Amino acid sequence: MHLRASCNPREHPKLCWGVDSLGMTMGFGAPSEPDLSALYDRHFTVVPADTPELLDAAHALRYQVYCVEHRFEDPALQKGERERDRYDEHSVHSVLIARSSGNVVGCVRLIIPHGEAPSLPLWDVLGAKDRERLDAFGRHRTAEISRYAIAKMYRRREGESLYPDVAEPSANELRRLVPHMSLGLLRGVGLLASRNGMDTVCAAMAPALMRLLERFGLAFERLGPPIDLHGIRQPCLGECEQLLAGMAGRNEEYHRLVAQAYHAQRP
Numbered sequence: 001m002h003l004r005a006s007c008n009p010r011e012h013p014k015l016c017w018g019v020d021s022l023g024m025t026m027g028f029g030a031p032s033e034p035d036l037s038a039l040y041d042r043h044f045t046v047v048p049a050d051t052p053e054l055l056d057a058a059h060a061l062r063y064q065v066y067c068v069e070h071r072f073e074d075p076a077l078q079k080g081e082r083e084r085d086r087y088d089e090h091s092v093h094s095v096l097i098a099r100s101s102g103n104v105v106g107c108v109r110l111i112i113p114h115g116e117a118p119s120l121p122l123w124d125v126l127g128a129k130d131r132e133r134l135d136a137f138g139r140h141r142t143a144e145i146s147r148y149a150i151a152k153m154y155r156r157r158e159g160e161s162l163y164p165d166v167a168e169p170s171a172n173e174l175r176r177l178v179p180h181m182s183l184g185l186l187r188g189v190g191l192l193a194s195r196n197g198m199d200t201v202c203a204a205m206a207p208a209l210m211r212l213l214e215r216f217g218l219a220f221e222r223l224g225p226p227i228d229l230h231g232i233r234q235p236c237l238g239e240c241e242q243l244l245a246g247m248a249g250r251n252e253e254y255h256r257l258v259a260q261a262y263h264a265q266r267p
Helices: 036-043 052-069 086-090 128-135 171-195 207-215 240-250 252-262
Strands: 016-018 044-048 091-098 104-111 142-151 200-205 232-239
Touching: 036 044, 044 171, 052 091, 052 104, 052 142, 086 091, 086 104, 091 171, 104 171, 128 232, 142 171, 171 207, 171 252, 200 207, 200 240, 207 232, 232 240, 240 252
Parallel strands: 142 200
Antiparallel strands: 016 142, 044 091, 091 104, 104 142, 200 232
C-alpha cells in the first residue's frame, strides 16, 4: 500500500482541514445512518502509526493543518515540512487511511504520561482545583488526546467535485461519512489507549466538538472554565469505560466501532 499524507500543497493547494486541540473547522450532521459501520469500513481503516512511513505521513498532515492552513504553529520552526513538538517524544499516533488511494487522510495522537512529574500539556493550563481533579484519575493511567486532523477534501459540500485523480467515496457517501470522521479517529484513540493501558483520556476541546461527541453519547466532564488555546477550548476528561457506556446507551453501532478497538489489547 502506498502511504502518504493527502495534503501536499504543491499537488492539491486546497486539500487539508483540521482541528487544533480538538477543535474542528466544519459543521456536522446528526448521527443517524443505520449502516455506518459497513460504509465506514468500505472506505477507511484506522491503524497505529507504528512505522516510520506512517508516522512521517502524520507529521506531514499536521504541518499542513497547523502550520500552513491555520498558522497555529510557526512553520519556520519546523523541519522538512513536518510539524513536531516536545510532546511527541512520549506520544503514540493513529492514522486514518483511505482504502481507495492508500493515502493518510487523518491523524491523532495520544500523549502518554512520562516520569513522576505532571507531563500532560493540559495540566499546565488548569487551576489548582482542576489539577487535583485530573490527578485523582491517576497520572500514570491518564493520557491526553491532541493533534487531531483530517484532510480537507472530506468536508466538501454537496455540488462540489472531488479531485479526478483519486477514486474516493461518492458525493452522497461523503455527506454521510463526514459527520463521523471524528468517530473514526476516536476508534484510533481507543486502540492507542488500549495498547498503553490508559483508563482515562483528557483534552482541550472546542465546544462544537464536545456537542458533537455528546450526540454520539460521549459525555466528557468539564474541567474548569474554557481557555484560549488556538481559539476557545474546554478542558475536559473522561474515563474510557464510562465514555463507552454512554455510547452504548445512545447508539450501539457507534459503541461497537470504538469499544472493539479499546478492548482489543487491554493489558
